Each structure stands twice: as C-alpha cells, then as structure tokens.
Amino acid sequence: MKLISDFKDFLNDTVNLNQTRIDRLEDRVEVIKDSIRSSDWEPRISVFIEQGSWAHDTIIRPVDGGEFDADLLVKVHPVDGWSAAQYVKELGRVFRDSGRYGDKTVVYDYCVTITYADDCKIDVAPLVMDREYQGTLEVCNKREDKFEESQPVEFTRWIREKNGYSGNNSFRKATRLIKYIRDIKRRFSCQSVLLTTLIGHRIEWFDKDSSAFTDTPSALQTIMGRLDDWLQARADKPSVPNPTLPSQDFADLWNDTQYANFRNFVNKYRKWIDEAVEATDRSDSIEKWRRVFGDEFAKGENVAKAELSAMQRTSALLLQSAAHLDSLVDNIIDFGINVLPSWFKTPPHLQRRRRD
Known part of the structure; x- marks a missing residue:
C-alpha cells in the first residue's frame, strides 16, 4: 500500500526541516552577510548565493538531533595578486577576529564554517568571478592553493x-x-x-x-x-x-x-x-x-498496534486454556475408568461376548 497520507505526515513531522529552524537559519545568514560587508575583507562583493541542499530545497532534519548544514557562497570580484588560498584564509581571519564569531569559526579547504551548537553549521565560501576571462566562476582550494571552476547557479x-x-x-x-x-x-x-x-x-x-x-x-x-x-x-x-x-x-x-x-x-x-x-x-x-x-x-499507529497485540495475546491464552481443559477432561475420564471398582467393570463373559 502507498499510505499517501502517512507519507505526508512523515515528511512534515519527521523528515523535513521545521520552519522555525529555517527562519532562524535565514536570520543568521543575513547577520553573516552584514558582518562580511562591514569587515575589512578586501574582495569586492557582487552577490551572495545559496548553495547545496538549502538552495535545492532538499535539506532534512538531522536524525540525531544535531546540526544541519547550509552553504553560502560569496561571489566576489578578483583581487590582483591574490592566490586561491588567500581568499579563504583572509575570510577566516575576519570571522576569527570577530567577537560574535570567534569561538564558532573553523577554516577548511574551501570555506569558513560557523557552527551554532546543536542547531546548524553555515559554510561560507568565496566564489571568484571573471578572474581569467569574463563569465568564469571559481571556488578556492586552500589546501592546494588553486582555483577550481564551478557552476553552482546552473x-x-x-x-x-x-x-x-x-x-x-x-x-x-x-x-x-x-x-x-x-x-x-x-x-x-x-x-x-x-x-x-x-x-x-x-x-x-x-x-x-x-x-x-x-x-x-x-x-x-x-x-x-x-x-x-x-x-x-x-x-x-x-x-x-x-x-x-x-x-x-x-x-x-x-x-x-x-x-x-x-x-x-x-x-x-x-x-x-x-x-x-x-x-x-x-x-x-x-x-x-x-x-x-x-x-x-506512521507513528500514530503505535497504540492501535498495541491494542491489537493485546487482543491477539488474549485470544492465544483462551485457546491455550481451552486446550488445557480438553486435556484435563480426558485425563479425568481416563482416571475415572482406571479407578472403577472391579465389580463395576465389564464381566469377563461379557468382554468375551463383546469380542465375539
């Protein structure tokens, strides 16, 4: 069975990221944007772009009650003389030096991650535009210090x-x-x-x-x-x-x-x-x-299932009791026959007659 209604409830109640957390994510992202804009990070910002599961609307609620991940790209104009690693390192410095984000910041190969304990992680990654020629977009690999072509919007x-x-x-x-x-x-x-x-x-x-x-x-x-x-x-x-x-x-x-x-x-x-x-x-x-x-x-089915199990256990018990009673009656009859006095038993001449 498809159980379409149960799937709807399952998605809404268990799988989908609840609206409260989505609203909180969006508020935090706006604060992060303002922080970058007002910082001394040198690249000139063109636009911010949502990426990954958040952008695709396929983000789900963490099954362990922990943090979920959201990706934010900072599309910027190139800075003359900057290496790929420099974009990431300098962005990391801006967040580390911030009173708001200093203890929440970790710098990875491509991004700076801001962690809100037991809620979410927001990965902020530089995306450099038009560095070699018009129309190119590149993410920055800090570990290998190289630019890599990317097409997140497409x-x-x-x-x-x-x-x-x-x-x-x-x-x-x-x-x-x-x-x-x-x-x-x-x-x-x-x-x-x-x-x-x-x-x-x-x-x-x-x-x-x-x-x-x-x-x-x-x-x-x-x-x-x-x-x-x-x-x-x-x-x-x-x-x-x-x-x-x-x-x-x-x-x-x-x-x-x-x-x-x-x-x-x-x-x-x-x-x-x-x-x-x-x-x-x-x-x-x-x-x-x-x-x-x-x-x-279909967690709403738990009570009904428990009641059904109780009924099944009761039925089984009754059947077992009935079988026990049948056995008890048979034993009583056998016992009664075995203990009958000798004068009440069938006389030998009748037993022979019956056999004849």
Whole structure:
C-alpha cells in the first residue's frame, strides 16, 4: 500500500526541516552577510548565493538531533595578486577576529564554517568571478592553493528543472526521503551533491504528469527502481559527471568499496520499498515501510498496534486454556475408568461376548 497520507505526515513531522529552524537559519545568514560587508575583507562583493541542499530545497532534519548544514557562497570580484588560498584564509581571519564569531569559526579547504551548537553549521565560501576571462566562476582550494571552476547557479537550475518534470515537488520529497534512509540506517556513504545528481539523472522530461510520479511513494519507488537498475548494470564504479560542468566527476567522492556498498544497499532498500507498496493489508504495509524508515513512520499507529497485540495475546491464552481443559477432561475420564471398582467393570463373559 502507498499510505499517501502517512507519507505526508512523515515528511512534515519527521523528515523535513521545521520552519522555525529555517527562519532562524535565514536570520543568521543575513547577520553573516552584514558582518562580511562591514569587515575589512578586501574582495569586492557582487552577490551572495545559496548553495547545496538549502538552495535545492532538499535539506532534512538531522536524525540525531544535531546540526544541519547550509552553504553560502560569496561571489566576489578578483583581487590582483591574490592566490586561491588567500581568499579563504583572509575570510577566516575576519570571522576569527570577530567577537560574535570567534569561538564558532573553523577554516577548511574551501570555506569558513560557523557552527551554532546543536542547531546548524553555515559554510561560507568565496566564489571568484571573471578572474581569467569574463563569465568564469571559481571556488578556492586552500589546501592546494588553486582555483577550481564551478557552476553552482546552473546546477541549482538543473535541480529545479528535474523537480518540475517530476511534478508535485516529487523529486525533492523523494530526495529528502532517500537522504533520511541514508542518515537513519547509516549503511552507505553518499555525499548529498552526488546523491542528488544520481537521483536527478533518473528523471526525464517525459516523466511529467506520468503515473510514475503521481504521489510521493510512487516517486520514491520509481526513483529507487531506476537507480537500482542503473547501478546493477555497473559492477565497477561509474562516472557521475556534474550535469552543468562535465569535467567534474562527482563519483570521485566515492572509493571503490563505498560504491560497492552503496550499490548493494540501494538494491536491498529497493526490494523493501516494492514489498511495502505491494502489501495489501494496512498493518502489514506499515510494518514493511518501517523496515525502510524506522518506527517514526506512521507513528500514530503505535497504540492501535498495541491494542491489537493485546487482543491477539488474549485470544492465544483462551485457546491455550481451552486446550488445557480438553486435556484435563480426558485425563479425568481416563482416571475415572482406571479407578472403577472391579465389580463395576465389564464381566469377563461379557468382554468375551463383546469380542465375539
């Protein structure tokens, strides 16, 4: 069974990042923007760009109650003589020297991360425009001190296009659900940009208004089925090119063992999803969906299930009691016959007659 209403509740109550945290994220990002604008960071700012799951609207609530991640790009004009590492280091210095962010700041290879304990992490990364020629965009690799071409806006546009083909926001909903499976099960490794790209490639323009994406569980079943078929046809790690920058292979985020593990578990979860959809009894279907998502799925069913279990235990007890009574009666009859006085038993001549 599809249990469409249960999926809606599951997404709203468990999977989706709640609106309160989204509002708080947006407020914090605005403060970060103001802090950068008013700082002595030398690059001239063009615009701020949302990136990643936040921009794609596929961000989910952390399953462990910890922080979620959001990405913010600072698109800037180039500074003469600056190396790639300098953009990141200098941005890190600005945050470290700040009274507001000093104890929240860590500088990584491409970004500066601001951590709000038990809530969220905001990665702020420089994006240099028009450095070599007009129209180029480059992120900054501090570790290797080099510029790397990037197309974040075009990638977000591609994601939105795929979501439009799926209809009913199905691409985003299915992506959140698959991310939830990844995070709650912890059985495979797949970074969000790679996972989102793999899912996006499973949707085409002709899927628009098709029954394969008519609702959330249908979209999930369709995507997992197509993804599994694609993976099973590729025993060795394949290429997963960035759809907007073919020179970038997202499969580099895996090693061979991680790919093999991902391939195996997608196959397993695909089968579990098919079994949950094919179940004809509601209780059976819920149990099968819980095998995929855990006990938070259809959690309102817990009381009804407990009551049913109590009834089943009572019925079993009654059946056992009845069987015990039958056995007791048989034992009493056998006992009564065995202890009858000899004068009450059948006379020998009648016993012979009966045998005759």
